[in-house]
Amino acid sequence: MVAKLSTKVLNICIASICKSKQLGKAENVLIDGIRLGVLPDVVTYNTLIDAYCRFVSFDAGYAVLYRMNEAGINPDVISYNSLISAAARKCLLSKSLNLFDEMLQRGIHPDVWSYNILMDCLFKLGKPDEANRIFMDIVLGEFRPSPATYNVMINGLCKNGYVNNALALFRNLQRHGFIPQILTYNALINGLCKSRRMGAARRILKEFGELGYEPNAITYTTVMKCCFQCSKFEEGLEILHEMRSKGYTFDGFAYCTVIAALIKTGRIQEANEIIEQMQSNGIEPDLVSYNTLINLYCRQGKLDDALKLLDEIEKEGLECDKYTHTIIIHGLCMAGNFLGAQQHLNYMNTLGFGFNLVAVNCMLDGFGKAGHIDHALKLFEAMEVKDSFTYTILVHNLCRAGRFLSASKILVSCLKCGFKILRATQRAVIDGLISIGYTNEAKKLKSKIRMVRLLH
């Protein structure tokens, strides 16, 4: 009895230390506990799994599973749920699905949470139909859906472009007595803002206020990002101000939203000012904050400072992710250091990141912008995977080089593949053809574009 109680105390202690991200300290407490005869249990290890996944890396979290085995403690459904959801958070979706199988093979029965997470994964993989099947299984099967089941559905539908279905589900559930939580509203507001349904977003926000909910940090960040997307910079910065006065800027979320928006629109000086605010407020940078900072350095051509931060990330015990590396590769390309960019791309490969289309697209754009259009074409032909960005970049750069006929050819092949291409880029090709006297070709291209639009 005494030992059991002590383990409980140990768990509470470790959970609270983990919450403040002091994993080393948590490990020491664990060791001290064992020395005093207080043995960790499955909850202790589950807490550690979650903390390592959250603050270090998925692999570090997964490693705790081995430590449990060595300690003779069997993982339970929560251990696996934590890992599956951590993998999903880090976009390692095939890992999530494999873990789900691993859990079944070990004879651990999934609970409704496992299925919620599985649905979330399928939505993130862009498979709303499969997610919907799981939803039906839950609703019609042996499990009782939890409020989270509905939240995952609403969020997933929004993310996959089915905002109307999400709204319909939301209204239906309300009629059946479902009490929406703040996060239900947050998911809907985010979905509506992203699909530029500002009127509907405002109505939901109003309803939310009328129910007596106070917007939380996430609501604020969502609405703030929306302001920047609509070029309402003043309003966006006002929201940041309000968040600061309410104490909602205890982490990097709000700052990173603002800084990224400012960088995108070339407001580098203002971005630097916000970074200073963030640093003077003593916000400990997490990986995304570091990535944002590195991006800001790169935009100012301070590659050395950016690379220094790379070391700092590792000193902090964090692991650079695909964003970090892509930002560096983009920075190197913009500085004209293609050799360095290629080396970094290879380095990513040795780290096990696999093929990274965003980084290769950066290289493609870099070649084009530096005037090496033939290099760009060679790279383009060698690429096995392409997306709408790839085509837009190449067409855009061909136009810049005055090679409108090639641009037109690539544009048509892009439309044939069913990829979308920016209207402005299409316009550039047509105008370019006309400018060099190829009026007929311009006409033909226009009608081809119109045909494709009808067919899709």
Next chain:
DNA sequence: CTAGGGTTAG
């Protein structure tokens, strides 16, 4: 302990 907001390319 698990869902919702922030970071990369045109």
